[in-house]
Amino acid sequence: MTKRGTRAFFVVSTLLSGLLFLGLTIDSHRKIPALTNAAAIDASVIAGKDVWHRNNCINCHTLLGEGAYYAPDLTQITTQRGAGYLREFLKDPSRFYSEERDRRLMPTLKLSDGDITALIAFLGWVSRIDTQGWPPRPILVRGSSVPGANVGGPPATAASSDPGELGRVLFNSSPPACGACHSIAPNVNIVGPSLSGIAATAASRVRGADYHGKAKDGPGYIRESILDPNAHVLAGPTFAAEGRSLMPGDYAQTLKPEQVDQIVAYLLTLK
Amino acid sequence: MRYSSQRVAYPYFAVAMLLFGLQVAFGLLAAAKYLGPDPLLPVLPFDVVKVIHTNLLLVWVLTGFMGAAYYVVPEESRAELHSVRLAYVQLGLWTAMGVTAVVGYVFRWTAGNKLLEQPFPLKIVIVVVMLMFLYNLGMTIRAGGRLTTTEGVLVAGLACTALLYLPSLLEFDNYTLAIFYRWWTVHLWVEGVWEMIQGGILAYLLIRLSGVDREVLEKWLYVIVGLTFISGILGTAHHYYWIGVPRYWLPLGGLFSALEPLSFLAMAMYAYYAMRRSGLAHPNRMAMHWTIGSAIFSALGAGILGLAHTWPAVNKWTHGTLITSMHGHMAFFGAYVMIVLGMITYALPGLTGRSEDSRETAAGFWSFWLQMAGMFGMTMAFATAGITQTYLERILGIGYLETQLKLQVHFLMLVATGALFVAGVALFLWDFFFLAGRPVAAVEAERLASARPTA
Numbered sequence A: 001m002t003k004r005g006t007r008a009f010f011v012v013s014t015l016l017s018g019l020l021f022l023g024l025t026i027d028s029h030r031k032i033p034a035l036t037n038a039a040a041i042d043a044s045v046i047a048g049k050d051v052w053h054r055n056n057c058i059n060c061h062t063l064l065g066e067g068a069y070y071a072p073d074l075t076q077i078t079t080q081r082g083a084g085y086l087r088e089f090l091k092d093p094s095r096f097y098s099e100e101r102d103r104r105l106m107p108t109l110k111l112s113d114g115d116i117t118a119l120i121a122f123l124g125w126v127s128r129i130d131t132q133g134w135p136p137r138p139i140l141v142r143g144s145s146v147p148g149a150n151v152g153g154p155p156a157t158a159a160s161s162d163p164g165e166l167g168r169v170l171f172n173s174s175p176p177a178c179g180a181c182h183s184i185a186p187n188v189n190i191v192g193p194s195l196s197g198i199a200a201t202a203a204s205r206v207r208g209a210d211y212h213g214k215a216k217d218g219p220g221y222i223r224e225s226i227l228d229p230n231a232h233v234l235a236g237p238t239f240a241a242e243g244r245s246l247m248p249g250d251y252a253q254t255l256k257p258e259q260v261d262q263i264v265a266y267l268l269t270l271k
Numbered sequence B: 001m002r003y004s005s006q007r008v009a010y011p012y013f014a015v016a017m018l019l020f021g022l023q024v025a026f027g028l029l030a031a032a033k034y035l036g037p038d039p040l041l042p043v044l045p046f047d048v049v050k051v052i053h054t055n056l057l058l059v060w061v062l063t064g065f066m067g068a069a070y071y072v073v074p075e076e077s078r079a080e081l082h083s084v085r086l087a088y089v090q091l092g093l094w095t096a097m098g099v100t101a102v103v104g105y106v107f108r109w110t111a112g113n114k115l116l117e118q119p120f121p122l123k124i125v126i127v128v129v130m131l132m133f134l135y136n137l138g139m140t141i142r143a144g145g146r147l148t149t150t151e152g153v154l155v156a157g158l159a160c161t162a163l164l165y166l167p168s169l170l171e172f173d174n175y176t177l178a179i180f181y182r183w184w185t186v187h188l189w190v191e192g193v194w195e196m197i198q199g200g201i202l203a204y205l206l207i208r209l210s211g212v213d214r215e216v217l218e219k220w221l222y223v224i225v226g227l228t229f230i231s232g233i234l235g236t237a238h239h240y241y242w243i244g245v246p247r248y249w250l251p252l253g254g255l256f257s258a259l260e261p262l263s264f265l266a267m268a269m270y271a272y273y274a275m276r277r278s279g280l281a282h283p284n285r286m287a288m289h290w291t292i293g294s295a296i297f298s299a300l301g302a303g304i305l306g307l308a309h310t311w312p313a314v315n316k317w318t319h320g321t322l323i324t325s326m327h328g329h330m331a332f333f334g335a336y337v338m339i340v341l342g343m344i345t346y347a348l349p350g351l352t353g354r355s356e357d358s359r360e361t362a363a364g365f366w367s368f369w370l371q372m373a374g375m376f377g378m379t380m381a382f383a384t385a386g387i388t389q390t391y392l393e394r395i396l397g398i399g400y401l402e403t404q405l406k407l408q409v410h411f412l413m414l415v416a417t418g419a420l421f422v423a424g425v426a427l428f429l430w431d432f433f434f435l436a437g438r439p440v441a442a443v444e445a446e447r448l449a450s451a452r453p454t455a
Helices: A003-035 A043-054 A083-091 A113-127 A163-172 A198-205 A218-227 A257-267 B004-035 B046-077 B084-106 B120-144 B149-169 B175-210 B214-239 B249-278 B285-308 B312-318 B323-351 B362-395 B400-406 B408-435 B445-451
Strands: none
Touching: A003 B175, A003 B214, A003 B249, A043 A113, A083 A113, A163 A257, A198 A218, A198 A257, A218 A257, B004 B046, B004 B084, B004 B323, B004 B408, B046 B084, B046 B120, B046 B149, B046 B175, B046 B323, B084 B120, B120 B149, B149 B175, B149 B214, B175 B214, B175 B249, B175 B285, B175 B323, B214 B249, B249 B285, B249 B312, B285 B323, B285 B362, B312 B362, B323 B362, B323 B408, B362 B400, B362 B408
């Protein structure tokens, strides 16, 4: 090949690639609004995006898998944690995580209430973007989809005396070994149903027509399910048999009342 | 050195080296934070250290490219630089921008957009500096009335770098659109036009170091750049897998990024061919090490390790893990750091008024091998950490924090090999600033004239 020939190869291939790329870009630009639910981008979401940028979040966390790898991915965080929890967490991360135990800690950002509300709105919008099924399995901040997978991990210790944090440790301790049957990852049913989003599920279930228990609200429903699993039985191949729940029915005796309070407080953080 | 104004490259290289030293110091600090706990958390948290580490890299590599262009263009166009004064003003403005950015990051003045964190006013300064730079090069080429393929590829790469920075000035309310166009700058820089710059500098160095016929090397340079763009432009698709864009980017990304190693492989073969023809006869053996090293290391880091996680079915699991750092570190080092260090090593004897035939120092060779060993070790540390993270966190579904605790041994290896690398960089700086001698104040006209080609 002559120099003239190789130059022609360079010019033609670059032009063709560039044209194809531009064409696809125009098409994508037109389709992105629908794929990202752009109609839901309101002033709050935009303000939240500014909070995200202003605080340099992307240089520790990933969002849509892009960013730095020093802190967890936040694409689906609002589907895993309730707004109440996220608000308390953002005010003071050291209430829930400890540098000694986790070896790293998010600094307290001194965000205003308005900033926090906007940031949660932004992350909520991100969680509904059509990501072609990514991530294929939920990326958890801590815990595990399958109990027992984390072999050889350090013993669970609480970062603070926050009831929810104490409840989280209890949930993963044995006894009562709640985590042996219940995953906190969405759609992972080990023996009992996944408790992902249980705070919201409980609140709606208690109002359902097929509910005949005594609880009046979500927290009441969760407490009742722990102490009396047969008050409301869910259908599922490993959940129940002959209308009776397969969950142990003796937690009223084996757990202290404050321990039940702590587990309820923890489960309420799972939106 | 054949033209007196080529001397302006020295201060560019000096600034680049100072920032390089600072960059790796921050890198080592960031690595140590992975081990934790972090006593600096209240004053210098990870995000600040990381943003400084990556931004210093971009700034110093670009400073090195500018210095390289000011060295290469007068020689190739056979004319003195249009304005040495403008080049100094440009360097002053550019350095002030870089320092302001770094200090600003410490005080949390940031645009918070990965790799393009420069606040808006600084982005404008960058655009102005690039315009001054391109004007100066353009006028020099015009005065010389001669444009070789080598410098043409180099200058076109630099011009496209400036052009592709412009999308970073845009703001979008839709986060997906924002990152969609962010990749026009970031990806098309490092996997597109910067490869042109690398190819241009590589061709220049091979012509000078090997003495192989210019026509042959320039002919193949077109093939390399053509391959770069066929794979690189549509290869942008591998950043468009999971961010809220249409599905067709998945197969496109898989196909075209699988072709990306070709251009790097071609560069490695190119260097190997040139060296075989010349029999490694050039006396500046240190420059030869960096030049061939760049061609080989970029083929491994950018080509092979990029390919390792670019296929959609693989990337689905590895996306956003330390696997990306594995690829990123070796790719950037091989392709851009090493080619700039090669250019500096080649130009240094001339710039400091010595014979171009005799510069070899023990510190220089130790620096090369320590950096090689350190970067290879760091890449392995990131790879083992990334593979383990992918398996535990993404496949088994163990929480992020628990998984990170299990990676401690790999982070220890990262810090240890990172320290080796920093030692290598320190030796390079020592060699550059203390052993190579001062830059020449003026060059006798006869000596320069005798070095010029008569044709």
